[in-house]
Amino acid sequence: MVRETNLRVEDLIYPLFVMEGEGKQEEVASMPGCYRYTLDLLLKEVEEADNLGLGAIALFPLIPYHQKDNAGTESYHPNGLIPRAVRAIKQAVPDLVVITDVALDPYSSEGHDGIVRDGKILNDETVAVLVKQALIQAEAGADFVAPSDMMDGRIGAIRQALDAAGWIDVGILAYSAKYASAYYGPFRDALDSAPKFGDKKTYQMDAANATEAIKEVALDIAEGADIVMVKPALAYLDIICRLKHHVNVPIAAYNVSGEYAMIKAAGERGWIDEKKVILETLTSIKRAGADLILTYFAKEVALMLQILQARSTP
Template identity: 55%
Template sequence: MSANFQRHRRLRTTAAMRNLIRETSLSANDFIYPLFAVEGENIKHEIDSMPGVYHYSLDRLEEEIEEIVNLGIQSIILFGVPNHKDECGSAAFDEEGIVQRATRKVKQWAPQLVTMADTCLCQFTDHGHCGMIHGDYVDNDSSLEVLVKTAVSQARAGADVIAPSNMMDGFVAAIREGLDEAGFINVPIMSYAVKYASQFYGPFRDAAHSTPQFGDRKTYQMDPANRREALREAASDVEEGADILMVKPAMAFMDIIREVRDNFDLPVASYNVSGEYSMIKAAAQRGWIDEKAITLELLTGLKRAGSDMILTYHAKDAARWLQELE
């Protein structure tokens, strides 16, 4: 037989050999776990469209934080679901708002946990949009003022990272200036730099009660067909002072994760969003897929694509499975 071909299989002969040459590793250190905090007492309510994900009132949140820490997960991101909503989303920047109170509690229970605050208005406005409405249009510049107030209130509550997800032009520059003027020069910004107007967000909108009451978000979130635009968005956020760049969603946009990784030297995050999570959960419940195997394959793929960190609802399950493999 001719020897003029490569025997790549020599390096796949045993599990130990495959472990030795593995190029991408996955650990609990890579995960950021999203949590939904709600008003009220004694609430731990499973979200119908997101099996295994819950709404927590603050008196039930500590047990969840303890489990997260015990699993070795290093970070969470907090989303708040308030009782009160109004046109300007005033509950978003209320010092006694749900995110602010949850942040203070988490930093009391687990000061070592990197606690991120999602900085957006959609959960807090009665119209469900991520900014201020003028007529039937989401106004950019007046929205920045409210977002800055929200970010500063979150930092004041103890948030370790501000994570603005609103996709207003100039939001990183405005928030950076606001944080610095308020004395929070060491609080980093994880920018939702490349956020597409995606159908994969459906279950999240159930969880956060943030479905727009009219129109859609296509005038501020990106067209999923665009690649070059993603690099322009990311470049703007780098120039404005972002510390971490995020791509959202993750599964259908691995090429964009790689583009951002290759073009910028900041840490890159990807958000494995609710619809992606729920599809895997639904298929697993029907017995159509091996949930453990496919989830770890997906998360490894996101790391391989260039993610330094992954926001994922699979974080707790994945951390347990990785412990089993050790």
């Protein structure tokens, strides 16, 4: 009766990896229980998620290397992997909210979120490509586009382009406070998207900075972001909490691949009670102030919450 924070299935967004082919699912070695799905099997996973009450998914593509280049041209192919996946999902489960990643790293031969020249990231040239990518995803039926690149000015450019093209109802979930984190390793394994040189510290945030997060979020909201994101979640609960007192839009937090992998590894060894730690972890993220949580545990947690609810119902 007096519990202050309640984790609900409606709070969760389920990230999913899609790949080319048919009839295949490949487990990500560093993310036990997470798979890359071909589109036919992805649709079955999406339908299961919908049946469990999960209302939203976030899509990430594994792009074959021969389709990658420095300019990320495959990212805005009208019949590319993500547009095809979005169309198929919206046909199969029309009411499910589909969120699409807007970034170049899955499509880049350099593994960076932007176009590279002489070892440097070209901000404005990259933004122009991100706009094309977002428009293709909106046309395919995406409900939200989610720029995860951290290029300056991309939220405003994407909002302006979406509105001009008539996609006024397509929202923007902005990765506004995305840190240059070591917690992303398993995700990069899943999509074969690790940087081919250097790191991402010139455009993602310094782990030591908090005030900068408030500034970045304020800029994105001013440019038209509907939801703002903090990524990763666990090492940045203080950032989520600070933002909750500064913004009046929903805050999402990404319970990222490294956080998932650590719990799974400890659970497999019997060092922790995995299910209890999962629920405690996600509750802590919500308690800090997150309205939405992207988590690879989404489907598992939805099942756990169903069981808990059934036990508490007379």
